Each structure stands twice: as C-alpha cells, then as structure tokens.
Amino acid sequence: MFPIEKYHYASSVDDAIQALAADEKSKIIAGGTDVLVRLHEGDTEYGCLVDINGLNKLKEIRIDDDGNIYIGSLATCTEIMEHEIIRKHLPMLVESLATIGGPQVRNTATMGGNICNGAVSADSGCAALVHEFDLVIEGREGERMESINGFHTGPGRTILNHSDLLKYFLVRPEQYEGFSGSYIKYAMRGAMDIATIGCGAMLRMDGQYIDTLKLAFAVAAPTPIRCPNAEKAAEKQIPTDETLEAIADAVEEDVKPRTSWRATKEFRLHIIRTLAKRVTKQAVENQGGAC
Amino acid sequence: MQTINIKLTINNKKYEMDVDIRKSLMDLLREMGFTSVKQGCGVGECGACTVLVDDVSVDSCLYLAVWANNKAIRTAEGECKDGRLSPVQEAYVEEGAVQCGFCTPGLIMATTSFLEKNKGKKLSREEVKKGHAGNLCRCTGYQTIINAAITAGKK
Numbered sequence A: 001m002f003p004i005e006k007y008h009y010a011s012s013v014d015d016a017i018q019a020l021a022a023d024e025k026s027k028i029i030a031g032g033t034d035v036l037v038r039l040h041e042g043d044t045e046y047g048c049l050v051d052i053n054g055l056n057k058l059k060e061i062r063i064d065d066d067g068n069i070y071i072g073s074l075a076t077c078t079e080i081m082e083h084e085i086i087r088k089h090l091p092m093l094v095e096s097l098a099t100i101g102g103p104q105v106r107n108t109a110t111m112g113g114n115i116c117n118g119a120v121s122a123d124s125g126c127a128a129l130v131h132e133f134d135l136v137i138e139g140r141e142g143e144r145m146e147s148i149n150g151f152h153t154g155p156g157r158t159i160l161n162h163s164d165l166l167k168y169f170l171v172r173p174e175q176y177e178g179f180s181g182s183y184i185k186y187a188m189r190g191a192m193d194i195a196t197i198g199c200g201a202m203l204r205m206d207g208q209y210i211d212t213l214k215l216a217f218a219v220a221a222p223t224p225i226r227c228p229n230a231e232k233a234a235e236k237q238i239p240t241d242e243t244l245e246a247i248a249d250a251v252e253e254d255v256k257p258r259t260s261w262r263a264t265k266e267f268r269l270h271i272i273r274t275l276a277k278r279v280t281k282q283a284v285e286n287q288g289g290a291c
Numbered sequence B: 001m002q003t004i005n006i007k008l009t010i011n012n013k014k015y016e017m018d019v020d021i022r023k024s025l026m027d028l029l030r031e032m033g034f035t036s037v038k039q040g041c042g043v044g045e046c047g048a049c050t051v052l053v054d055d056v057s058v059d060s061c062l063y064l065a066v067w068a069n070n071k072a073i074r075t076a077e078g079e080c081k082d083g084r085l086s087p088v089q090e091a092y093v094e095e096g097a098v099q100c101g102f103c104t105p106g107l108i109m110a111t112t113s114f115l116e117k118n119k120g121k122k123l124s125r126e127e128v129k130k131g132h133a134g135n136l137c138r139c140t141g142y143q144t145i146i147n148a149a150i151t152a153g154k155k
Helices: A013-022 A035-040 A077-081 A084-089 A091-097 A103-108 A111-116 A123-130 A228-234 A241-251 A265-286 B025-031 B087-094 B104-117 B125-131 B143-154
Strands: A006-009 A027-029 A048-051 A061-063 A069-072 A134-139 A142-147 A152-154 A165-171 A180-186 A197-206 A209-218 B003-010 B013-020 B050-053 B056-059 B072-074
Touching: A013 A048, A013 A134, A013 A165, A027 A035, A061 A084, A069 A084, A077 A084, A077 A091, A077 A103, A077 A111, A084 A091, A091 A123, A091 A180, A091 A197, A103 B056, A103 B104, A111 A123, A111 A165, A123 A180, A123 A197, A123 A209, A180 A265, A197 A265, A209 A228, A209 A241, A209 A265, A228 A241, A241 A265, B025 B050, B050 B104, B056 B104, B087 B104, B087 B143, B104 B125, B104 B143, B125 B143
Parallel strands: A006 A048, A027 A048, B003 B072
Antiparallel strands: A061 A069, A069 A165, A134 A142, A134 A165, A180 A197, A197 A209, B003 B013, B050 B056, B050 B072
8 A cells, every 4th residue: 555644636726736735745646657656665755645636627638729739737648649639730749758658657647747747857858848838837826837948947856836736738839830850769678668868859941951950858967958059050051961960069068968877978978969860860851851 | 544435337347435545446456356456566567457447558556546436447357258258368368378377467458458449450560569568578478469469459
C-alpha cells in the first residue's frame, strides 16, 4: 500500500486550489506515473495528495475558429497522440509523446504532469518550447497565463506556486502553421527509457532558405532549453552540410550538459551536436526540402 | 483509515465496496482473488500487473484503486469465457509463448488491447514490438510472443 496520509478528491478547480492552499505539504496527483512511483519508494513528501482526476474539463482537447489549440492538462499522452487535431497540426508533439515509456504508461501519464514536474528529461518539453506553448494556470489570485519560456527554473523546479493548478496548454496558430518538425530521443533502449538527450526542431523554409529554425533540447542543461545561438546560425541559410555544421558549432554555446551515470558530459555534447544536425535535416526534409 | 465507496465492474460482474485510498488497483484485484494480476516491479516498468480499464491497458500497480470507480476492469481471468480461451490466449498456447508464465497474464491483456485497438490492420513485427514495449519477459526472448500477437490478430 502507498504511504498516503491524507487524500482529497477535488470536485472542481477551485476546490483543488483550496485544498492545496489549506496544507503546505499537499501535492497534486494527476496520471500518477511519477507520484505513485515516489510513494512506492516510500517518499513521504508525497503523502498528502490532492487528486485532480475528477476534473473532466481538464481532459479536453479542442481547436477554436482562429486555430488556437487547447490541450487540457489532464489529457493523457495517448489521448493527445491519437487526437485528430493534434495529429494534423502538431505532429512533432505526437512524435515526442510516442517516445515516453510504453503503452501502459502513456495511457495514464499526462502532459500536464510531464511539464509541471519540472523533469529535465521531459520528452514533451522540446515540443512545448518550440511551439511556444502558453500555460493557463489557476491560482489563489485567479487565472493567469505564463509562457513555457522561463517556466522551468531548475531540475524539478518551475515557476508554479504551491496552490497553482495548470488547466490547459494553449498553442497559437502562428506557432505551428507553415512549420515542419522532428523529434529524436537518444536513449540506451528503444522504449521504456529516460532520454540521454532529447532534441526537437521546428522549421519553416522560404524558398531554398531556412526562414526560421526553432531548436530545443532536453537533458542538455538543468532545464529543457531553446537554442538561440543555433537558431541564429540557421537563419536565412541554405540548408547545406556547412550550415548544419555551423548549427552544431553554435549549439555548443546554448547547452550546459553534465556528467551523470547515464552519460559523460563529453558524450552528451557529441550527441547534442549530432542530433542538432539530424533533426534540422529531418525537419527540412519533412517540409519537402533537401539537405 | 480513509476509505471511499466505489462501484465498478470486474470482468462484467458488478461490485460495490469501500476501498482504502492507499491501495493500488493491483492490491485490490489480488485481494479479491484475481491473482492473474502479478506484482512485478511495482513502478510501471514490467507490465506484469497490466489490466484493462474501460478497454485501455494500464499498469494496475500505478493506478489507485479508487480511480476504478464507475469503470469496467478486465483481467486475464475474464478473457476465458465458458471454459474457452480467448483467441489471444489460444495463440499464446499455439505459439509456445508461455514459459514460466509470470508475465503471461499481463502480456495477454497488453496483446488484447493492442489488437482491439488495431482491429483490421495488417501489423508488422515492429508495430507489435512497440505495442508490447511496456511488458518484460525474462524467459521467451519475445519472438514467440510476437508470433502469438500476429497469430491472434489473424483469428
């Protein structure tokens, strides 16, 4: 049995926020694929739970007339991956989510959890960064919107306050229209593994030139990151081997990989350079271009 | 002890009970005698505890029992109807996909949900592998399991 001391099944968003505010030890449980693992290991920091699984509105995935896509924080990886709107407009997010765990984990894990737990290795983190997700959050002072840029502040840390609840992600049409993308996860195993490095790109061509490249990495720094230097190196360039090499050189200025039991800093940097080139090339090809 | 009253069906049979909020669905099912649900790793790595919740495969070790409220649960016990094995179970026997058997009930449920989801599609070995990535087997080397999933898909 899990060492749960206190459990509150939230009946509404407001009820969840009140329950969080009432006890500073309380933590949100959504899909549970992280929280229940911690509890299984006996981590008493997670002993006081506010369960948001009854908040069905937070499962919604929809698009409005202006092309804004809303993804509820409680939508599972599988629900997002299989949703027609997401498959059509955000294929790179589908690719990213497909690399998480195995089917059973994806069937319960939520993207809200993947982003809010602050994991450096979050597979949906790169997609969130390159699509510049906005996060609509309900807190004690009401609703507010935060950008994914700057949302992560360190390993396991975000700007969320204790009583905040992420309600949904908002993706604006200018963040996906005309773009093609690619995500590659480098891990020791083909499934059920944590990324050694994750790398995602979104790209828009202007004729034979790269108009815009957006590049993001997971596990390449203390948080998921965008790569302004590498993006600048690609701007208005013809995608040749030289351009790819320039992107790889520039990306070294963007990342701060570290040594862990999974990989050394040097090996990570090697993967980072390789993946930066590979995802850019793939994104160009996905747009019908050639490298 | 904090409990919550839940109503659910398990293998098409209705139940209502007060459940300790600390229990996983795996704990609950095993206590009720559904011992096909195995406790392996307890952290969602091995898939031995796989059951279907409203036809969706989940690791029941990482699923609170109270979440089963108003849901339909399927375990390997329920796949066998009137003494007859399901097509998936039959295929596992035919292909020799069972050795020690510990992972088998979880894999049977993983294959069952995978095939129900991909009904009518011609499936490659690679797709079958991806669809079973959440289940570990330490005996078979997986080839017979992939064969069983493909055979069952043709039934």
